[in-house]
Structure formats: structure tokens, C-alpha cells
Amino acid sequence: MLGDKVRKSLRDLDRPLSALRPAADMVPPFHKLAIDVIWAGFRIDPDAVRPFLPDGLVLSPASIGVLGIYQAPTGYGIAPYMRGLVGVSVEGGRGSDIGEGMFVMGNIMDEPGAATMRKFYSGATVEGVARTWRDGELLHGVASVGGVDWLRATIRPGELRPALSGVDNFLGLTDAGLIKHADSTVADLADADIVTLEITDAAPDYMRALRPVEYVFALDAVRVNSIWSEPRVVGRTASGNAASVFLALIEDTGRAAAVVRQDGTLIEANASGRALLGPDGSRAGEPLLSGVPAEKHALCQALKMSCARKGPRVSEPIALTRPGGGHLLAYVMPLEHGEHGGDAALVLLADPRGPERRDAAQMLQLFGLTGAEARLAALVGVGHAPRGAAAELRISEHTARSTLKTVYDKLGINKQSELGHLVARLQYL
Structure with missing residues (x-):
């Protein structure tokens, strides 16, 4: 000092x-x-x-x-x-x-x-x-x-x-x-x-x-x-190019991400995603990483479920083999807007060798939560009671509980344990 x-x-x-x-x-x-x-x-x-x-x-x-x-x-x-x-x-x-x-x-x-x-x-x-x-x-x-x-x-x-x-x-x-x-x-x-x-x-x-x-x-x-x-x-709307919009948002959080079609074909990756894929990794128009049939099947199944809005909001981690050896973990979630929204999904990429715990609030906004809703959801998702989260955010307990109801409706969940499961995944992406 x-x-x-x-x-x-x-x-x-x-x-x-x-x-x-x-x-x-x-x-x-x-x-x-x-x-x-x-x-x-x-x-x-x-x-x-x-x-x-x-x-x-x-x-x-x-x-x-x-x-x-x-x-x-x-x-x-x-x-x-x-x-x-x-x-x-x-x-x-x-x-x-x-x-x-x-x-x-x-x-x-x-x-x-x-x-x-x-x-x-x-x-x-x-x-x-x-x-x-x-x-x-x-x-x-x-x-x-x-x-x-x-x-x-x-x-x-x-x-x-x-x-x-x-x-x-x-x-x-x-x-x-x-x-x-x-x-x-x-x-x-x-x-x-x-x-x-x-x-x-x-x-x-x-x-x-x-x-x-x-x-x-x-x-x-x-x-x-x-x-x-x-x-x-910034300032472009998402109606014309969901890939660029969402990838730019995620780049701000320092996370690696890509937009991928149902058949596993890469449409676009952000800068962090391209760095994680490496110089020999997939390029636009090519399959995302894996040539291993079982891995490709698991990825395509998760992509289809996400495009159909079925299953969890964020998939279980899918291990994908890198061309030069080693693995990446892929988490699939819906692409909410734009021309690719019906036939592609957002894939968040992570290195399994040493994930760091992160603040999930920024990622929660990709599910349509406002900044205030995301901050509250992130606190409750890691175990804070609504009263404690309200005190942390300097809002009333009544406001916190009312906001949580909106959060649950937007995320399609019914209880705190489901929110905790989602936040736990987002923290390690």
C-alpha cells in the first residue's frame, strides 16, 4: 500500500x-x-x-x-x-x-x-x-x-x-x-x-x-x-445473429464457448473457445473435436435435446477427445434467439485439468435473468437462505422471495436444490 x-x-x-x-x-x-x-x-x-x-x-x-x-x-x-x-x-x-x-x-x-x-x-x-x-x-x-x-x-x-x-x-x-x-x-x-x-x-x-x-x-x-x-x-440485436451475440456476451466472462448444430458441426466459437480448441482443433463447418463415435453420439444427443428444449437447462458434462490428446468437457445449453435457435445450441467448453470456481451470476443472465435476478439466484444457488441473500444484496426479504419466484419461472424449476445444481455447473465452466 x-x-x-x-x-x-x-x-x-x-x-x-x-x-x-x-x-x-x-x-x-x-x-x-x-x-x-x-x-x-x-x-x-x-x-x-x-x-x-x-x-x-x-x-x-x-x-x-x-x-x-x-x-x-x-x-x-x-x-x-x-x-x-x-x-x-x-x-x-x-x-x-x-x-x-x-x-x-x-x-x-x-x-x-x-x-x-x-x-x-x-x-x-x-x-x-x-x-x-x-x-x-x-x-x-x-x-x-x-x-x-x-x-x-x-x-x-x-x-x-x-x-x-x-x-x-x-x-x-x-x-x-x-x-x-x-x-x-x-x-x-x-x-x-x-x-x-x-x-x-x-x-x-x-x-x-x-x-x-x-x-x-x-x-x-x-x-x-x-x-x-x-x-x-455493442448494440447489435440478436435477431439476426445469435451466435455472435451470445459468444460476445460469454467472452466478457472469460469463458470458452461455441455454437454447434444438432449434427455436431461447429458454426462459430469465441476467442476463448478457439484458444481452448487449439491450432489443430475444429474450424467452422467441421465436426466439433471428437472422432470417437461414442463421444459424438453423446454430444449430438445433448444437442438435439437442447434444441428441442427438453432435459436440463445445462447438460451433464460430455468428454471430447482433442486431436493432439487430452480431453475437454462440453456442456450444452439452449440458444435462445436468432436464426440458429431451432437447429443449434450453445456449447460451453472447459478444461477438466483444473477448473476454477467462478461467479455464476453473469452466466445466469444468458437464461433471460436480469442482472439483479442473476445475482440473487447465484447467492441462493450456493446455499444462502433468501433472508441472508437479501441482506447481502441490501434488499428486503419480501423483494428477494418475490424475485426468486420470477427466477424459478424463467428457469423452469421449482425448488432451491434444482437452482443449486444449475449454479454448481456454471461455477466450474
Whole structure:
């Protein structure tokens, strides 16, 4: 963890932090180390925000706005920089490749970081400065443009929790269109109370639309190591190409997947799937891996049942022999939308030599669950009682039980043990 002397030396530099960055034209993925981050969440007025959302995005049911202020003194690519931002939780329509994430409504950054941000992640970026500083038990932050404050916040941090990890999805508008990227973080965090939080009258209307109605949470991130992924353009509907849509969604989770016809012919695989299949593995138009008759029969049977919407939502694992030796495990599940939906299925691929336990919530969204429903289902599926899951998600027990009924209806199951069986499979894919 950076000490107070290091923080002070970084802030006492007599030139902008971004002036230290190499002039090379770098491309994502980018890495940054941020310190003394203020990150606050709050409820907003949905009617005020909707006019500023791009086509294809809708507010998530929670309608949570965020305000962040921090400095990133070191890193690769975009850092060093200083930043203030506001955003709102959104999701794409059913069947789109957008999924769920935080849409960045506006950024304040110093150059040349601002130019990099506009190019790759968010065109709603203006040149300015931002800083945070500690004063006794409080952490203050200000982001300004032209010497005028646009964002101000003060929080009171609590007990520090070191080395917490997570992945968040962010969306923004660029010249390429609506883009999405993942922010993978390891952070030393403390829950905090919001003392003051202000989006001032000097801020533009698209920022003022996010003024808080009710405070929800605040975090003091003493130190954050994060990697921003390469952005990809999103917003296509699934009606024309289910393969590309679902595979792009699954690629965001780091899982290997392919779309395969009932007869075992590969239609398309995502990047992780192609890497797992290897250079000698199957290509589009060829049978998926195995030349072993019993394995091919088992795979085709699972594919037919999935296309007919019979049997479990995720099949039992099917071992497939690789051309160069060794095996992969294949799990078959229905392809919900698009031109291949009736004659092909989604096949999730896993290496049996050392699967890592994963969060199943992202994968559950492929069954039509919303982000909130998937997070609740993932907790209940690993054994949490509805009351405990509600406390973890900061919702009422009544809301949790009502949401679970919707989850069961969407998944076609009737009890918690069935949900647990599904989640257990998804955790090791």
C-alpha cells in the first residue's frame, strides 16, 4: 500500500501527472494504479436521465447513479491521469449483446489521458483536473473544468478491507459507436458514509440530470490496481445473429464457448473457445473435436435435446477427445434467439485439468435473468437462505422471495436444490 509520503510526493509535483506518460501511441488493454478513490452510489430521477441515454440502453431496475473522483499516478497506457466521472446503471434490451453495466455520462480528465479516454472509451470527456485529499477522518474530492468545480464530494471512511477483487462492465459512446469494456480490479476498500455530494450548477445538463435523490453507498478505495480491457462495439440485436451475440456476451466472462448444430458441426466459437480448441482443433463447418463415435453420439444427443428444449437447462458434462490428446468437457445449453435457435445450441467448453470456481451470476443472465435476478439466484444457488441473500444484496426479504419466484419461472424449476445444481455447473465452466 502506498504510504502518506508517497502520496504527498505525487501530489506535490510541479507539473500535471499526465505529462509523465510516454508519447507512444498505446492501445488497450490499459493498466492503472489509483489512490484515495471516492466512489459513491445514489438513486436518481429516471425521468431526468432517460433523455440522455443512447438508443439501445435502458435504466436498470435499481436506477443507481455513481460519482467517482480519483488520481491514477502510475500505470500503462492511459495513466497517469486525474479523473472525475458520473454514470448510471443500465442494461440492453433482451436479446442484445449489451448486457448490464455502468454507462459513463461524463468524464473530467487532464490531457493526454482525456484524449485517450475519448478515443477508446467515452466521447463525453472534457479536459479538467481532479484531486482527492484526506483531512482527519474525512476524504474530500473535487473535479473542476476551467477552474470551476463541477463535482464535489466528502465521505467518512470506515474499516479497511484489503485485497478485494471484482470485475465491472462500463459502457460509453465513442466515434465507433456504443462500446463496452471490463474493468478488473484488486482494491483495498472501506465502506464509507456520504457527508456531502454535489453535481454543481456549472456542470452540463447531462451531468446535472444525475443529481442524487437518495444516497445508497460510498466507498473509499485507498489503492486500486485495475486493468481496462480492449473495448468492443455493442448494440447489435440478436435477431439476426445469435451466435455472435451470445459468444460476445460469454467472452466478457472469460469463458470458452461455441455454437454447434444438432449434427455436431461447429458454426462459430469465441476467442476463448478457439484458444481452448487449439491450432489443430475444429474450424467452422467441421465436426466439433471428437472422432470417437461414442463421444459424438453423446454430444449430438445433448444437442438435439437442447434444441428441442427438453432435459436440463445445462447438460451433464460430455468428454471430447482433442486431436493432439487430452480431453475437454462440453456442456450444452439452449440458444435462445436468432436464426440458429431451432437447429443449434450453445456449447460451453472447459478444461477438466483444473477448473476454477467462478461467479455464476453473469452466466445466469444468458437464461433471460436480469442482472439483479442473476445475482440473487447465484447467492441462493450456493446455499444462502433468501433472508441472508437479501441482506447481502441490501434488499428486503419480501423483494428477494418475490424475485426468486420470477427466477424459478424463467428457469423452469421449482425448488432451491434444482437452482443449486444449475449454479454448481456454471461455477466450474
